[in-house]
Every structure is written in structure tokens, then in C-alpha cells.
Amino acid sequence: MTEPAARPYASLRDAAALIVGTADPVEKARLTALAREAWMGRTLSLTRPTLDRAMPNRPGRPPRPELLPPRAMPRRSLGGAKGRIAFLHAIAHIELNAMDLAWDIVGRFAGEGMPRSFFDQWTRVASEEALHFGLLCDRLAEHGAAYGDLPAHDGLWQAAEATGGDLAARLAVVPLVLEARGLDVTPSMIATxxxxxDEESAAVLKRIYEDEKGHVYVGAAWFRYLCDRAGQRAEPAFHRLVRTHFRGALKPPFNDRARSAACLTPGFYRPLEVVRT
Structure with missing residues (x-):
């Protein structure tokens, strides 16, 4: 296959490496749209081993925001204009990381022998995360702020580092623990x-909430696929992988309805539940 001269990557895996390594979030989102279009247009191969660059260990980031350890992050509340900006900024940072995590799944696991539909779906997830980031940046701008104005959490990439060698573990931890948690907490944020x-910000969160149901569904479907391929039962495999690779705790309350709609049934997460005392 002859690649167009203007294309800055040799394959989908190469595009994933380029996008994750790109520091400018706007350029990251632009490249996401181009790579998704080329892949779905069937003009891009999955890999070109002699040309593909290595996946970065960490995503490229702009000089701002300042990245802090989780414990050093200032507390935030939704009260007042400053609290609203801090909240939107924090969610924008999460969506930026989610875009990189989706591309990291595409690039890091391109050699796992997965069906083409796996990459169709994860490039869609990446595109939706890019859209979410853009919508949140628009809301920040309408509040007189911008992404980078406030410090941000630097612990979000730990899940990628902990699961870089195991696709099943990556699916268990990222979509089925971290993104599923968003299904639990987002409805109350929308209500607030x-x-x-602020109906405009609520509308953005509603869009994110609906899309995230689909992202959890994609993760659950492919996790089950891998378990079936390996001759394993999905729920015990999930419990084992989460206990091994996830540092946090699964705390209620859970949005059982949204989780079940996303094909994540209680038998996955209830046995891992940690009850607050």
C-alpha cells in the first residue's frame, strides 16, 4: 500500500504512537480525526513493522498545566465561578488522558491478533474523547479560562503503565474500572x-455520560472476547486482574442501571466492593 505523501504516519499503529507522543492537545485531536478517517476509509494498514515508531512510555503534554501528584492536588468544589472552572478543567484533563489511553490500546496491542473491528471501535472511542476534550475547552473559554490555567492530576497514566503488557488487564482496569466510575458519579454532577x-455545561456532561456508556460496553465486549479465546470465565478473570493491577478500591454507590446497560453486570464489580466505614 502506498501512503499519501502528506500523511505523517505509516500505519494505524504508527499514528497511535505519533498521537500519544504529541504534546499540543489541539494537534493531538486533529491527528485523531485524520487517523480515524483514514482507518475507516480503509486507506491505512494496521502496521508497517519497519516504519512504525515505538509507543511512548508517557503521553506528550504541553508546558501547562502543571502536573502534580494526586495528594498535592488542591481540593475543589462546584461552588461559585472558580469552582465551576476548576471542575471543568479537571474533567478536560481526564478526557485528554482518555484520548491517549484509547490510542495506547490501539498502538500497544496492535500485534495481539485482534479483529479489525477492535480497532474500528477503539479509534471511535479516541475520536469521542477528543470531542469531549474540545467541548470542555469551549466551556472553559466561555467562563474566561483555558486548559492549562490550573494544575492537574498526574496519576491518571498509572493505569497504562501497570497494564502495558497485558491487553486483558488494560481492558479490565481502564474501561471497566476507571471509565465505569464515571457512570457512577456523572449524573449527580449533571444535576448540580x-x-x-449552567445548562450548557450540563449538556456537555450529558453527552460525555452517554458516550462513556458505549466506551464501557466496548471494553466489556472485548474483555469477554479475550476470556472466551483463552477459555476463561470472565468474572473471575476480571477479579484477578483488578486485584493485581489496580491500586485503588471499588467503592459504592454504583450506577447499576448504567453499568448493566454497558454490559458490565454486578457479578464483575460487587465482589470487589469496599464498603466505607
């Missing part, structure tokens, strides 16, 4: 923004 009269 609506109570404050």
Missing part, C-alpha cells in the same frame, strides 16, 4: 450544574 443554571 443544572441546579446552578
Amino acid at each position: 450544574f443544572e441546579e446552578m443554571g
